[in-house]
Amino acid sequence: xxxxxxxxxxxxxxxxxxxxxxxxxxxxxxxxxxxxxxxxxxxxxxxxxxxxxxxxxxxxxxxxxxxxxxxxxxxxxxxxxxxxxxxxxxxxxxxxxxxxxxxxxxxxxxxxxxxxxxxxxxxxxxxxxxxxxxxxxxxxxxxxxxxxxxxxxxxxxxxxxxxxxxxxxxxxxxxxxxxxxxxxxxxxxxxxxxxxxxxxxxxxxxxxxxxxxxxxxxxxxxxxxxxxxxxxxxxxxxxxxxxxxxxxxxxxxxxxxxxxxxxxxxxxxxxxxxxxxxxxxxxxxxxxxxxxxxxxxxxxxxxxxxxxxxxxxxxxxxxxxxxxxxxxxxxxxxxxxxxxxxxxxxxxxxxxxxxx
Numbered sequence: 001x002x003x004x005x006x007x008x009x010x011x012x013x014x015x016x017x018x019x020x021x022x023x024x025x026x027x028x029x030x031x032x033x034x035x036x037x038x039x040x041x042x043x044x045x046x047x048x049x050x051x052x053x054x055x056x057x058x059x060x061x062x063x064x065x066x067x068x069x070x071x072x073x074x075x076x077x078x079x080x081x082x083x084x085x086x087x088x089x090x091x092x093x094x095x096x097x098x099x100x101x102x103x104x105x106x107x108x109x110x111x112x113x114x115x116x117x118x119x120x121x122x123x124x125x126x127x128x129x130x131x132x133x134x135x136x137x138x139x140x141x142x143x144x145x146x147x148x149x150x151x152x153x154x155x156x157x158x159x160x161x162x163x164x165x166x167x168x169x170x171x172x173x174x175x176x177x178x179x180x181x182x183x184x185x186x187x188x189x190x191x192x193x194x195x196x197x198x199x200x201x202x203x204x205x206x207x208x209x210x211x212x213x214x215x216x217x218x219x220x221x222x223x224x225x226x227x228x229x230x231x232x233x234x235x236x237x238x239x240x241x242x243x244x245x246x247x248x249x250x251x252x253x254x255x256x257x258x259x260x261x262x263x264x265x266x267x268x269x270x271x272x273x274x275x276x277x278x279x280x281x282x283x284x285x286x287x288x289x290x291x292x293x294x295x296x297x298x299x300x301x302x303x304x305x306x307x308x309x310x311x312x313x314x315x316x317x318x319x320x321x322x323x324x325x326x327x328x329x330x331x332x333x334x335x336x337x338x339x340x341x342x343x344x345x346x347x348x349x350x351x352x353x354x355x356x
Contacts (some may be wrong), residue, residue: 019223027151038094045138052129053105085132101132119143167314172212173339185207234279265309271304
């Protein structure tokens with residue numbers, strides 16, 4: 001990976017500069033030829049109570065934008081858009097199943113059969129005493145269909161087996177950075193005071209993009225140094241299946257727990273304050289952050305606290321099958337905040353529209 005990504009000089013337009021865990025794939029494929037090739041199903045971390053002021057609706061949407069669907073549901077229910085809860089945005093070019101909550105205190109449930117939104121169905125409803133919050137998921141179940149696959153089948157299945165055992169880099173996906181990665185130069189403009197009164201939502205997107213790209217660079221650097229999936233002295237670790245993290249205390253058992261996938265090394269989601277890493281891990285992160293002084297200073301000025309993100313993600317319940325010689329169907333679970341396209345990235349290079 002070239003180390004000249006000074007935001008004052010160069011901005012990435014894709015993820016091609018980031019290192020691959022298992023080497024750049026030689027196989028090629030097409031994804032999202034049809035919305036049914038990308039199926040996502042949300043997984044809640046808790047059960048619904050069956051009573052309360054909020055009507056939760058289990059929505060199937062095909063080829064529609066999450067924000068637009070939420071606004072249409074608000075109109076249908078006769079409430080303000082702010083009273084619709086959504087855990088996260090889902091791909092438009094996909095078949096997605098997700099919960100949305102409607103705040104209807106003292107009101108009867110609207111008749112589901114009266115809903116008329118193209119590409120949208122409500123499959124079930126249930127009352128709950130709380131609004132659905134952003135990020136309020138344990139994860140997502142993905143079923144992806146890769147078409148026009150090229151490459152050696154044995155080699156592809158070897159990669160799948162390694163992913164099943166060792167996981168993939170937990171990069172932030174392309175959608176984090178906006179169309180054409182324009183959120184990155186926008187972040188620089190924001191931090192330099194060159195944007196005139198950006199909307200709150202836009203401002204949040206630009207901040208997240210800068211922070212996420214620094215993380216991606218840290219992770220890429222660790223892949224290059226063959227330490228993305230093993231413990232470095234001074235690392236900070238995250239428990240598998242948890243957001244809790246803690247610093248290296250010198251216990252030699254920590255390295256064994258990383259090898260056993262019980263713990264994951266983490267990378268910086270940088271902000272104000274001192275990095276919790278030490279030693280080699282600290283030096284690596286500090287080196288990357290020092291190459292983005294505008295972003296780093298801007299994030300600190302905004303008061304964002306130092307946070308951590310696991311460097312790897314372990315797809316659970318990973319299975320695959322070959323419906324035909326050129327089609328690979330893959331299913332797996334990912335925790336909330338991880339990207340299915342990062343699993344695909346380690347399998348095959350996706351053809352763009354212009355290459356088809």
